[in-house]
Amino acid sequence: KEPVLAANTPGFAGNAFKGYELVLSTLAAEFIEYKAVKDERTVNILGVMPGQDVFCRGNIREIKRLLNQLGLKVNTFFGDGETIEKIRHYGDASLTLVFSEKYGLETAKVFEEKHNIPYLSVDLPIGETRTDAFLQKVGERLGISPPAIAALIAEEKAYYYSYLERFLDIYGDIDLQRYAIVSADLNYAFPLISFLADDLGWVPHLVVINDQLDDLAKKKYELKFNQLSSEAKPKVVFEQHAGQLLKHIRESWPHNKNEKYYNALSPAFLVGSSLEASTAQKIGAAFLPVSFPVTNRAVLDRGYTGYKGGLTLAEDLISALVSNR
Incomplete structure (x- = not known):
């Protein structure tokens, strides 16, 4: 049997952002198991909110794919293939990535207090410039070798420009x-x-x-x-x-x-x-x-x-x- 958790989420007490924090904070505090030993190559993702972010599932999927390319395991609450059993073990992460300056931070603090998992606030990586910065920031924080980061960025950019260059001529012409x-x-x-x-x-x-x-x-x-x-x-x-x-x-x-x-x-x-x-x-x-x-x-x-x-x-x-x- 699964436990029944109580999260006080009446509509008059706040908006969807508040509800997001309350539900996930409750899971982090009362459901997710504490793990004394952390996996240095596992991260949690917060701040990409379903519903409020219209592109939530697609955004999470691509963030997860990029981090997987660096050899990281990625825990998400709202990505593809998530289960209650998987969420139960999110306490094994070594870092929480919060893709917001505000939303998800309260939950990240609960992870830090209850599970000794530090957090890092990062911008949503859209396009070349912001994704470069994101990968470098995460790589530096987790001690991933700069050559490995550079190799992934070079590979992704080669793909990116192989398509982007197709409309550069018309971009300038018109x-x-x-x-x-x-x-x-x-x-x-x-x-x-x-x-x-x-x-x-x-x-x-x-x-x-x-x-x-x-x-x-x-x-x-x-x-x-x-x-x-x-x-x-x-x-x-x-x-x-x-x-x-x-x-x-x-x-x-x-x-x-x-x-x-x-x-x-x-x-x-x-x-x-x-x-x-x-x-x-x-x-x-x-x-x-x-x-x-x-x-x-x-x-x-x-x-x-x-x-x-x-x-x-x-x-x-x-x-x-x-x-x-």
Whole structure:
């Protein structure tokens, strides 16, 4: 018989993020067995939340594949092939990877306190730049040899560019560079703008983050954007109300005062949720829904993490640009 665990999750007490933490924290504290001996090549994954991350299963699958390539065993709560029996033994991990600056951290702290498993907060690795940084950071923390990391990155990049180069000519010929606007939660905001700016070469203009953070957490998150290789840095705004996005876009660009020659915010591309579709229409921008909620796309095993996920995202972005041609 399996134990019955109690997790206090009434809807009025918090949102889905709170429920995610409560359930997993309860499992970590009361169900997962303590293991005195840790496996140095086993990691736990947290922070990729089902439902709220529309691409959860696909994202976890690719993260797991990359880490497996480094010889790591990966424990996930919501990946493919998970069972109660497997979850029971997650206490054997030597490290917890939290793919968020906020969500999953409380559970990671329970793993640290109850199971002596330290944790590391990392960005969702979308595309070449962020995946390079992710693999190097994890490799350094776990003591994986730099040549092994470099070999995996080289192999993945060879695959990545063998496909990406196929549309580079048309990319230049029809000028697909855009002003990039991102409206997303904190798990996606920085990784998305990094992909658009660092990998595709778009101009990072505005990032609107729809999570509630305290002032210290906001300042910490804003520092991430200094990592962008682009000389242009985006304006970063924290705004929970989707209806305010248009206001922030208009405030980010000089108004046209009946000037004969006016440099408009065009061409632009908005990456957000389905809630921002009307805003994209109002500013004449192309649009792709990625962040929750996504109501006009069917997503099964699709994911945007890793080099392969970067190819998928590039394919979706360019398809959105050329679909009306």
